[in-house]
Amino acid sequence: MTTGRTSLDRNSQRNIKLAAKIGEGLANKLDKLFNSSLSNWEALRENLQIKETDEYTFWEFLWNVLVVDWLKNSSEDVTQKLIKEAFGGEYCSMRYLIASQPALPNGLYGKVYRQLVRLEKIRYVIEGILAEKQYFEKIVDWQSFQQNCQPSHVVCNTVWQDVKKLLNESNPANTIKLRFADVLKWELGDKQVSPKTAVALGQIVTRDFLKQLQSTQSHTKEYDCIKAELRDVCFLSQDNSYVLASKLLVKNNSEEERLLAAFAPKSRLLHCDYTDTNLDFFLACREQRExxxxxxxxxxxxxxxxxxxxxxxxxxxxxxxxxxxxxxxxxxxxxxxxxxxxxxxxxxxxxxxxxxxxxxxxxxxxxxxxxxxxxxDENQNQITPEITTGILAHNKRETLEEIYSWWTVNHVAEIEKYNQRLYPMEIDQLEQQLQNRDRSAWLMLFFLGATHTMGRTKHEQHKGFITFCLDKGWWDIFSQSDSRNLYREWMSVLDDYMEDQLDDTKWYYWMEKFSTIYRIARYLDDYIQSFLAVDRMNGKFDLHHITAPRTNSAFQGGGADAPPLRLGIGANFIVRELVRLNIVEPTEYVIPHCFVPRANVRRLFTCLGCSDLNIPDSQNSTKIHDF
Structure with missing residues (x-):
């Protein structure tokens, strides 16, 4: 070297030969060191004054220093050539060692598969998500993986890339790339997955796992390969035959599936041994039920x-x-x-x-x-005696006692649910407004009574219509007094409805009650007065006279004066609610009118032996009471 020279002569063949000779000498020393580690690692560790560590970690350190570091850091072509001669020549340094000894750290995980391997024995290169610790450590428990992939025959792809650079070969050992889908294919075998196999697979392959892969752009190809393997998987049915996952039903997956599974044959039901983890794998395979x-x-x-x-x-x-x-x-x-x-x-x-x-x-x-x-019109609805056949197994006293016992336990919760289904306000608020003669509350009560002539509609629908009118501001118009002088306001409601409902006729059925709403609003004070008079009756009375005040002799000479209000059994509903909300007193003459004879009530009492309930009528309430 000349004075001031800071680098080796780039064109010196002597330097190249010298580098190769150094590499061969290093290979010899590494070989002896490796044999010493095999014969007595603890003694070698003490001689080298190395802290607590294992053989794998020691040789991984040397691999990184003697191979990985210079492969990453060398940039000049000539310098790279000299280093390769010393550390990557055929008989030099780590290249010679990994070819002659199991000294290559395979970059994997776990006590069994984290090993030092020999170059010529490597068969599989682990790639993709299979090389990730969280998945690999679960895969090693799969029986098929253990049978097909011996620990000494496998290496991680990151390590293998460094090996290829070191050897300057594209595939030095004719290895096979191994991805998650390949291992999954081994484990699935003939694609008949037993509950036991499904437990192992379900540790990784779940619907969440697949969603995560699908949403990660770098894993899209792997996702497609995995989905392809899962496509035709069969599972055990309750008649012990293997059936495609898409054809099997699970009782506790969704409400629709539960309903179907409840009357499906055993050949279409997933075996009950699939639970929890193995059920997760089944659902991942099925993706979409047939x-x-x-x-x-x-x-x-x-x-x-x-x-x-x-x-x-x-x-x-x-x-x-x-x-x-x-x-x-x-x-x-x-x-x-x-x-x-x-x-x-x-x-x-x-x-x-x-x-x-x-x-x-x-x-x-x-x-x-x-x-x-x-x-x-529910008032035209009839029930026939045949319905009673086989409905009740007990005598009527036992049945009524059972109903009473159930009601004693559940009445608070059931009444609360009923109130929520029926009224668009808190029940206490409604009670207070009725006591204060609030027109909006009374109109609401009478309208709900009138809906009893609408047939098999639901309380929630009537509540929804009232809420709709409240939101639109229409209920305020309906509730105002002197409706005769509010012609324009009432007609504006119809105009607004027709304008807004060009493509949506959701409330058409209820808007047909527009004339009924007007009649209630027009004579609301009279109808209120008529119904509030029921607890002042001194004897039995006909409910038809309450809904038609003009025909009621009790009001002749003064009092309520309004045309008949067609309520049907809705009249019983109004009386019952007025009693329930403490607006009228439950006298001995009022109580008989408080049993709303809806179809299900009449059906029950017909079964119990109460007669003449075939046609619903407000008078049926007194028959039920007397029975």
Whole structure:
């Protein structure tokens, strides 16, 4: 070297040969060091004065210093050539060592698979998410992985990339890339996954796992490969046969699936041994449940043989998402089966027909006069004696005692739920407003009474209409006194409704009650006076005289004077609510009128033996009371 020289001669062949010789000498020393570590690691560690560490960590350190560091940091071509001669030559340094000894740290995890391996034995290179610790440490428990991938035959891709640079070869040991989907394929085998296998797979493969992969751009390709492997996986059904995941139902996954599973055959139900973790894997494989065609649902329903499953069919016809296509399919079935003799099923068929008509009328597809009159007006609805067959197994006293016991326990919660379904305000607030003769509250009560002539609608719908009117400011108009002088305001309500509802006829059915609302508002004070008089009656009275004050002799010569208000059994509802809210006294002559004879109430009392309740009428309340 000349004075001041700061680098080796880049063109000196002698320097290149010298670097190779240094590398060979280093290889010899490393080989002896490795043999010493094999024969007595503890003694070697003490001689080298190394703190507590294991062999793997020691050789990983040397690998990083003698290979990884200079591969990353060398930039000049000639300098790189000299370093490669010393540290990467065929018989030099770590290159020689990993070719002759199991001295290469494979970069993996766990007591079994975190090993020093020999170059020529490496068969698999772990890539992608499989190389991540959180997944690899679970994969090593899979039996198929243990059988196919020996610890001494596998290396992490990050380590392998450094090996390829060191050897300057694209694939020096003819290795095979191993990704998560490949290992998953091993574990799935013939794709018939037992509950035991599903437990291991479910430790990793869940719906959340797949969502995370799908949302990460760098993992999109792996996600597609994994999904492809999961596509045709079969699971054990309750009849112990293997069935595609998409065809199996789980009872506790969703409400719709629960309803279907309750009357499905065993061949379409996931075996009960799949729970928790293995259920997670099943749901990840299934992704989307196969839609069950109506014809198949009919076969299931026809084939049920237990009361529990028959009840499940009835429940689906009430709550199922696809009941509207299931019911016609059942009705079209010509086979002789339990369905045609089941009164509950037949009743549900009839209800469905009427519900469809009402829905069409609400949507403006048909006129309201096309809706069956027996449905449009509950006062025309009849029940037949056949309904009583088999409904009650106990005598009437036992039945009433059971109802009383249930009500004693549940009445507080049930009344609270009822109030919430019925009124758009707190019940205490309503009571106070009724006592104060607030027109808005009284109009609300009378309107809800009038809705009892609307057929099989729900309390929540009536409440929704009132809320709609309150939000629009219409209820304030309805509640004002002297409605005869508010012609423009009332007509503006109709104009607003028609303008706003060009494409939405949701409240059409209720707006047909517009004339009824006007009548109530026009004579509200008279109707209030008439109903408040019920607790002053000195004997039995006809409720029709209360709803038609002009015909009531008690008011002749002064008092309430209003035309008949068509309420039907809604009159019983109003009297009962006035008693319940402490507006009128529950006298011996008032109480008989407080039993609202809705269809389900009449059906119950018909079963108990009360007669002449077939046609709903406000007079039925006194019959129920006397019974």
């Amino acid at each position: 839609t069950i065609e109506p014809d198949e649902m009919v076969k299931w329903a026809v084939a049920v043989s237990t009361e529990e499953k028959q009840q499940a069919v009835r429940e689906y016809l009430i709550k199922g998402e696809r009941k509207q296509i299931f019911i016609p399919a059942l009705q079209a079935d010509n086979s002789t089966n339990w369905l045609e003799k089941d009164r509950g099923i037949q009743e549900l068929f009839n209800i469905n027909i009427q519900e469809e008509k009402v829905q069409k009328a609400i949507e403006g597809k048909i006129f309201w006069n096309e809706v069956n009159s027996s449905f449009e």
